[in-house]
Amino acid sequence: MLHSVPSGIPSDGGGNHRPHPQAGIAAMSLSTHLNSPIGKKLITGITGLGLTFFVLMHMIGNLAMFSGDDAYNEYAHFLASLGPLLYAVEVGLLLFFLAHAVNGVKIWFGKRKARPQGYAVYRSAGGPSKQSASSRSMIITGIILLVFLVFHLISFKFGPGGPGNADAAYVTVVDGVEMRDLAQLVREKFATSWYTFGYTAIMLLLIVHLRHGVWSALQSLGAMRPSISPIVHAIGGLLGLGIGIGFIVMPLALYFGMI
Numbered sequence: 001m002l003h004s005v006p007s008g009i010p011s012d013g014g015g016n017h018r019p020h021p022q023a024g025i026a027a028m029s030l031s032t033h034l035n036s037p038i039g040k041k042l043i044t045g046i047t048g049l050g051l052t053f054f055v056l057m058h059m060i061g062n063l064a065m066f067s068g069d070d071a072y073n074e075y076a077h078f079l080a081s082l083g084p085l086l087y088a089v090e091v092g093l094l095l096f097f098l099a100h101a102v103n104g105v106k107i108w109f110g111k112r113k114a115r116p117q118g119y120a121v122y123r124s125a126g127g128p129s130k131q132s133a134s135s136r137s138m139i140i141t142g143i144i145l146l147v148f149l150v151f152h153l154i155s156f157k158f159g160p161g162g163p164g165n166a167d168a169a170y171v172t173v174v175d176g177v178e179m180r181d182l183a184q185l186v187r188e189k190f191a192t193s194w195y196t197f198g199y200t201a202i203m204l205l206l207i208v209h210l211r212h213g214v215w216s217a218l219q220s221l222g223a224m225r226p227s228i229s230p231i232v233h234a235i236g237g238l239l240g241l242g243i244g245i246g247f248i249v250m251p252l253a254l255y256f257g258m259i
Contacts, residue, residue, distance in 0.1 A: 037110060040103045044099075045220035048216075049221075050096050051096055052239070052243075054096075056239075063249075073172060076180065097149070134211045138209060145209060161181060161182070190254040190255050196252065196254075196255040200251065200252065207240045211240040212236070213240075214240065218232055218236075
């Protein structure tokens with residue numbers, strides 16, 4: 001029996017179809033583009049905006065503590081009850097964090113390689129570049145925030161009463177439903193000076209990171225015209241400030257006995 005080969009599909013002569021060379025070329029082209037300076041900035045921008053949305057939602061959730069321990073525990077229990085959906089979101093966030101961190105480091109090394117000799121004196125370039133202390137410290141603040149994230153997860157998500165760390169002392173009942181008493185753990189952590197003010201310092205670095213990060217992400221995505229760049233830069237700064245303050249008020253209120 002003769003085997004016909006569709007036009008344009010290469011064959012090895014025995015009727016077996018070989019992958020079309022165009023598919024390999026397209027894959028190589030995509031890989032090359034993503035590893036280019038523009039591609040790295042694109043990935044950093046997309047993941048950066050996604051992570052900004054996450055920290056905004058996380059900050060809003062933290063404010064539930066002002067409504068009382070039960071409200072905070074119910075909020076945490078609701079998230080935990082999402083099961084597979086929560087795991088999928090967590091995996092997505094992990095990939096976003098890794099992609100954002102890896103490409104951020106690559107961009108930084110690329111700039112260092114292109115200009116190994118630093119300037120003797122830095123001045124804000126203003127205009128399109130928006131070079132500032134925030135932009136020059138992105139790699140430093142980013143690394144510190146990443147290290148803090150690991151420590152934060154160990155302290156809270158995987159702390160007493162968390163996954164793989166069952167502890168009857170951190171279990172409560174709200175409206176007849178047994179759940180983790182995360183509020184108790186939060187109160188214990190922020191009753192100490194070193195944790196409260198250390199956390200506050202890290203959130204100030206988050207403000208610095210977001211101040212430039214939001215503007216840079218939108219610029220990398222080509223989502224703004226030069227004429228509105230100053231406005232977006234200001235919005236990025238206000239958003240970073242708002243998120244940072246939102247994270248800071250709860251720990252300080254707990255430490256000073258206001259809630």
